[in-house]
Amino acid sequence: MKSTTRLSSAASRTEPPVISEFMQTALANPGLISLAAGFVDQQSLPHEATARIASEILADPIEGRRALQYGTTIGDVGLRRQIVGLLERNERVESGTFEAILPRVVVTTGSAQLLYLVAEALLDPGDIVLVEAPTYFVFLGVIETRGARAIGIEIDEGGMKLDALEATLADLEAKGELDRVKLIYTVTEHSNPSGISLAEDRRGPLVDLARRWSRNQRIFILEDAAYRGLNFEGDEPTSVWRHDPEGETVIYARTFSKTYSPGMKLGFGVLPADLVTPVVSLKGNHDFGTTNLTQQILARVLADGTYDRHLQNLIGMYRRKRDTILEALEDQFGAFDGSVRWTKPKGGMFVWFAAPEGVDLGVKGPVVSRCLEEGVLYIPGSFAFPDEPGPVPANFARICFGVPSEAELVEGVRRLAAALAECLDPVA
Ligand SMILES: Cc1ncc(COP(=O)(O)O)c(C=O)c1O
Structure with missing residues (x-):
């Protein structure tokens, strides 16, 4: 048989x-x-700059061997420090302002892994994620794998409509389903697929709204800023993440795939304190840590101005x-x-x-x-x-x-x- x-x-x-x-x-x-x-x-x-930096690392016996060894699950501390510096430049704040977030910065194998880990850490079958309609379709697949439900929220030229979001939450509350809502997922900058960014004047109110509706349990905002940096007109707005200085509500997901190299497959998250241990533990099950060599290369790319x-x-x-x-x-x-x-x-x-x-x-x-x-x-x-x-x-x-x-x-x-x-x- x-x-x-x-x-x-x-x-x-x-x-x-x-x-x-x-x-x-x-x-x-x-x-x-x-x-x-x-x-x-x-x-x-950027093959030339990357080749130069990779050979500098590998030509040095100490640095080279370090890069060819396993790293840590949370990610290389040198790269994580560079990431903190990048966020300070992005948000136009003085160097040192974000020093305290370092323990909450987690390097991942692309932001795709971070999105997956967040879903794995938070979603059980039947849980609900509120997403822009339209949204990044790969994340819809992740939600499906977790057995969770995605509910679309209408967008306009300013991105997710907060009145529509509020109406959906009220509707779910009336049906007794509010406690199933775990996440609000938004692609804030030049979204894939719509090209639309979340309006600056919606960013703070979105955080307030998520807090207000977090009754028996927290509703997190997953801010996917994959296209942050690729901005053609003026300064970029303050991120949603920046409107959550306590670091309780917003999970900030970023990647270097669009702004440097998708082949290096490096992303990162800034996580609320409660999520750091669960996400890093789950990541340990996935891969034990993101490729150390590419992290060392990227740390130098950021440090020596190549990235900018x-x-x-x-x-x-x-x-x-x-x-x-x-x-x-x-x-x-x-x-x-x-x-x-x-x-x-x-x-x-x-x-x-x-x-x-x-x-x-x-x-x-x-x-x-x-x-x-x-x-x-x-x-x-x-x-x-x-x-x-x-x-x-x-x-x-x-x-x-x-x-x-x-x-x-x-x-x-x-x-x-x-x-x-x-x-x-x-x-x-
Ligand atoms: C909105 C969005 N988020 C996340 C990703 C994942 O990118 P990566 O895993 O390469 O960081 C992409 C890739 O296209 C994307 O468009």
């Missing part, structure tokens, strides 16, 4: 990653312009790409007089595109297959909505301007317009 595989309930709940099919299609078709992959610009990756210089170059390059794609969208869709809309991001690498209601941009819809014929790919926006409260709209797309060249962006948008032409009525 053939024996069967009985997967754990967590594995059974976990679907294959939603975008992998799209990635495979893109890779299989070399002529295709991918506005889908959320990768960073290949040409911009690189980021300045990236900002210039992505700003030009942003301008190019917005111009191309205006050229191709401006005639549709508002029935086709798109966000105008001030940073990051995503534009959120809305066709008129009734136009199906979903995986099984006609536009995706027309796009593949034309040679362009986007991510259907439906992936980024949780099932609740539903229904999931089908007329959105995520467009990423990170990977293609400026010429490819123009051509990609032209192909998108060609694929959509049959579905749209230009206004005379």
